[in-house]
Amino acid sequence: MRYTFLGPTGTFTESALLTVPSAVVGERFPSNSVPAALNAVREGVADAAMVPIENSMEGGVTATLDSIALDNNLRIIQEVLVPITFVLVALPGTEIKDIKRISTHSHAWAQVRLWAEQRVPRAEYVPGQSTAGAAMGLLEDEKPGYDAAICAPAVAQAHPELVVLEENIEDNKQAVTRFVLVAKDPDIPAPTGADKTTLVVPLPEDRPGALLELLQQFSTSGVNLSRIESRPTGEFLGSYFFSIDADGHIYDARMRTALRGLHRVSPGIQFLGSYPRADFRKAEIDSIHSEDAFDSARDWVESLFPGGRPEQLRHHKHW
Numbered sequence: 001m002r003y004t005f006l007g008p009t010g011t012f013t014e015s016a017l018l019t020v021p022s023a024v025v026g027e028r029f030p031s032n033s034v035p036a037a038l039n040a041v042r043e044g045v046a047d048a049a050m051v052p053i054e055n056s057m058e059g060g061v062t063a064t065l066d067s068i069a070l071d072n073n074l075r076i077i078q079e080v081l082v083p084i085t086f087v088l089v090a091l092p093g094t095e096i097k098d099i100k101r102i103s104t105h106s107h108a109w110a111q112v113r114l115w116a117e118q119r120v121p122r123a124e125y126v127p128g129q130s131t132a133g134a135a136m137g138l139l140e141d142e143k144p145g146y147d148a149a150i151c152a153p154a155v156a157q158a159h160p161e162l163v164v165l166e167e168n169i170e171d172n173k174q175a176v177t178r179f180v181l182v183a184k185d186p187d188i189p190a191p192t193g194a195d196k197t198t199l200v201v202p203l204p205e206d207r208p209g210a211l212l213e214l215l216q217q218f219s220t221s222g223v224n225l226s227r228i229e230s231r232p233t234g235e236f237l238g239s240y241f242f243s244i245d246a247d248g249h250i251y252d253a254r255m256r257t258a259l260r261g262l263h264r265v266s267p268g269i270q271f272l273g274s275y276p277r278a279d280f281r282k283a284e285i286d287s288i289h290s291e292d293a294f295d296s297a298r299d300w301v302e303s304l305f306p307g308g309r310p311e312q313l314r315h316h317k318h319w
């Protein structure tokens with residue numbers, strides 16, 4: 001198997017990938033952006049890509065949410081949670097009081113905002129493609145355009161030429177980033193009882209109640225949502241889709257029922273995968289939404305049509 005990830009070596013995304021045993025023994029190569037990693041999978045250059053999808057401070061990673069939703073070919077097969085801690089690095093001789101410009105990934109910068117206001121209030125932020133990329137720029141670029149970088153401690157450990165000026169600089173010590181492993185037309189991972197399903201649902205019509213109608217499909221089927229975010233489709237101002245994580249697997253009757261309802265309400269719905277939850281938390285299911293309840297409801301309705309399936313009978317001229 002060939003895996004790609006948001007690189008270069010030393011990103012949090014790479015550490016997420018290294019928790020996947022088959023990736024540790026397989027081939028791995030860095031991509032320089034999330035869309036590039038996902039395109040490598042679309043084009044068959046990689047079998048799977050690890051990309052960040054959700055950050056406990058910043059919410060959804062828009063580059064990933066937008067890029068996965070571009071077509072119907074990519075599916076999430078696994079999620080990984082990585083605790084996040086950052087260090088401030090620079091070349092030897094740099095002092096924190098002299099730092100004028102700092103580079104890192106925009107999500108990392110968002111996670112050290114309070115620290116930056118206190119410790120480097122005059123420093124300007126220079127956006128980087130990744131945390132490790134920003135740190136490597138200090139070593140590899142003749143004129144990187146910044147004098148310090150924020151990255152994972154592992155990058156500093158691997159490069160003793162970098163000096164750690166400050167560590168544990170994240171504003172929230174419980175910060176966690178969620179990553180997903182994405183493949184092209186994969187088999188759906190088997191249900192575990194603690195699963196998640198990711199969906200993209202366009203808001204069907206611009207009218208009162210449209211969003212409520214969409215949410216009702218989850219509610220009446222007994223499906224809990226763990227994330228819902230609206231993103232612009234880019235088609236015209238005010239056109240949005242919802243990126244949704246729902247508790248449960250597509251093999252669960254309640255999830256299938258919700259998906260049928262959602263497809264009626266929003267035919268452009270996309271299924272982005274059902275996969276095991278990284279925290280193993282099982283969905284709480286009340287008795288009216290159990291598999292048995294859905295099975296016996298279906299059997300009961302079908303028993304009312306002893307002459308054949310209702311779909312066939314409807315086309316009969318006596319109907």
Ligand SMILES: O=C(O)C(=O)C[C@]1(C(=O)O)C=C[C@@H](O)C=C1
Pocket residue numbers: 006010011012013014052055061084105107108129130131132177
């Ligand atoms: O730049 C990296 O090291 C990444 O893996 C990206 C990323 C992100 O997109 O959120 C991952 C984890 C951290 O939250 C900061 C940056």
